[in-house]
Amino acid sequence: MGLTSQSTGTGALKEMFEVQLESPDDLVIALAGNPNTGKSTVFNSLTGLNQHTGNWPGKTVANAQGKYTYQDERHILVDLPGTYSLLASSVEEQVARDFILFGNPHATVVVVDATCLERNLNLVLQILEITDRAVVCINLMDEARRKKINIDIKKLSELLGVPVVGTTARNGHGLDELKDTVRKVIRGEIKTTPIKVKYGDLLKEAIQEIEPHVHELIHDKMNSEWTSLRLIDGDDMLLESINNYLHFDLSGDAVLQEKLDTVHMQLKKENTDVNDLRDHIVSNIVKTAENISHEVVVFENKTYNQLDRKIDNVLTSRIFGIPIMLSLLGIIFWLTIEGANVPSALLADGLFWIEDQLTSLFMWLNTPDWVHGILVLGIYRTLAWVVSVMLPPMAIFFPLFTLLEDLGYLPRVAFNLDHFFKKACAHGKQALTMCMGFGCNAAGIISCRIIDSPRERLIAIITNNFVPCNGRFPTLIALSTIFIAGTTGAFSSLVAALSVLGAIVLGVVITLFISKLLSKTILKGLPSSFTLELPPYRKPQIGRIIVHSIFDRTLFVLGRAIVIAAPAGLVIWLMANIIVGDASILTHCALFLDPFSRLLGMDGYIMMAFILGLPANEIVIPILIMGYMSKGSMLELDSLEQMRQLFVQNGWTLLTAVCTMLFALNHWPCGTTLWTIRKETQSLKWTWISFLVPTLTGIIVCFIVAQGARLLSLI
DSSP, X not given: OOOOGGGSSHHXXXXXXXXXXXXXXXXXXXXXXXXXXXXXXXXXXXXXXXXXXXXXXXXXXXXXXXXXXXXXXXXXXXXXXXXXXXXOSSHHHHHHHHHHHHSXXXXXXXXXXXXXXXXXXXXXXXXXXXXXXXXXXXXXXXHHHHTTEEEOHHHHHHHHTSOEEEOBGGGTBTHXXXXXXXXXXXXXXXXXXXXXXXXXXXXXXXXHHHHHHHHHHHTTSSOHHHHHHHHHTTOHHHHHHHHHHHOOOGGGOHHHHHHHHHHHHHHHHTTOOGGGHHHHHHHHHHHHHHHHHHHHEEESOTTTTHHHHHHHHHHTSTTTHHHHHHHHHHHHHXXXXXXXXXXXXXXXXXXXXXXXXXXXXXXXXXXXXXHHIIIIIIIIHHHHHHHHHHHHHHHHHHHHHHHHHHHTOHHHHHHHHHHHHXXXXXXXXXXHHHHHHHHOHHHHHHHGGGOOOHHHHHHHHHHGGGSOOTXXXXXXXXXXXXXXSTTSGGGHHHHHHHHHHHHHHHXXXXXXXXXXXXXXXXXOOOOOOOOOOOOOOOXXXXXXXXXXXXXXXXXXXXXXXXXXXXXXXXXXXXXXXXXXXXXXXXXXXXXXXXXXXXXXXXXXXXHHHHHHTTTOGGGHHHHHHHHXXXXXXOOOOSSHHHHHHHHHHXXXXXXXXXXXXHHHHSSOOOHHHHHHHHXXXXXXXXXXXXXXXXXXXXXXXXXXXXXXXXHHTOO
């Protein structure tokens, strides 16, 4: 099958990459760059609120698109995943490369960091091998000036053969020039002659051997010299992409395969192993980047990054690194818990005031009790509970967490914990996904996209539920305050805090243990290496933090929770109100589960509360109170003392509280998290495994603790 004109262009963009075009005249701009270059800031500054996010087709990599109008022309800006390379060793790299190659954007803007130009030029050089319609955007020029780093932009443009624009995206400087330059490149008013990396005579001869035949096959659809180099390097992912997007199977061309075999034999005769080719290619790219950087960058202050290094000597040290990390995490938890109390109460008052008005409306309409029960006491009350308890903590935690990310501290967290996760045969970046799980496990699952290795990404997804999210903290705090700290007098709050901290540490330990177990069983393999950049510390952008954390994280997760909670509210009300014999379905189920639950140190009502709390962990305690009090709808008590009396009356002891806390820490993910796992893995198999692993862990841990305590008469 040959290549047709329909294989590329606007049609390909819309169909293969799902770019949201409003008109065939829309101009599509690809936005590429390393992580931590301010690429997202450039994207947000250009597009404002005219943007949306999703996933690349068939991938779990984020897809952000936005639009802006310049000179009466609409530009669609596609924010490609941040990568250090286009050699396609990860899903992110493959997505970025494939879009530039096969999406046929009208221009590609490469964002680089002015404070570390040399390293960023590696990606620039690789992109210029693919396309000549490129503009280099040197961002963070204000940071460079502050550190007294001077860049000769005009000379850099001459060396690269493409236009170069300096910007400070956070305050909008240089963006108008960037838009104008992009427009001129698209219209051909600026002619580009991109620099070509020299790979030495040996590789040059190898490329010349097969390039004519490759050009005959692909014509002008791709750069035939670059394609030849990738074929010699054995890039199977490129062959797959060519087949997917251009519908041409190069691997099936006998002449091409014969020429490749000949080239590989010639390389072996010259003592060049095919497996070492990529190192040779990368070293030439790096050397070219170094030479260019030395010609255009001048450091007036040779110790410009000395302060950052001094800070890192403390924050990443073996002695202070982890204690400081735990302290910062503790402060965030404290601010989240304390700060959420008032807005949560106000939100609950408002939502339950609406419930009263709905009740009055249903009474005025004289609707049957069961209709009011299902719609108001069932569905609406569940939604109100989830929103009032879930929204305020997330609205506080995610901005605080994003603040640490914007400051540049989170990569230091991954650095501090990398050793422990490597021992567990997992990925160092799992530390970041685990921390995100403290806010919400669903958000933690989404953040696993930063892990390149599919095996290690699955380990991070399966084990993310072992760290307690904000929905489980109310249960842990209430039970530790009532049963563990209740007899410690003046030190009760401290004991309660230490108890919750102990639960968190236990969750981390279990995460490492299960990660190790998975890596030795169903997900065998060695931990992969990865590039961990410690970006410079920067002044946080508060506005961007609020917008990003509220819209991209808080409301996104809350929306999924609401979709799950609505039908669950119906089920909860039906089970509590349908009477079979002399008891409700809820009571019958609790009695059925009671013998098994007591083996785990709990009772049937506790187990039913966890089961019916699948939509959101926030409603476990209200369901438990409803079951004990034989009410038809969820409710809460006025004080912890009333809760203690109710639980004690129903046979609770310290052992019951400890086992319930352990099960709250280790049981199935909530419905929102399970839905997110299904979306991210695209697999029911891994969704079920993610359900079973923490559940079986919770059962085993609770059984050991309960039976051990009874055997030793400890509790």
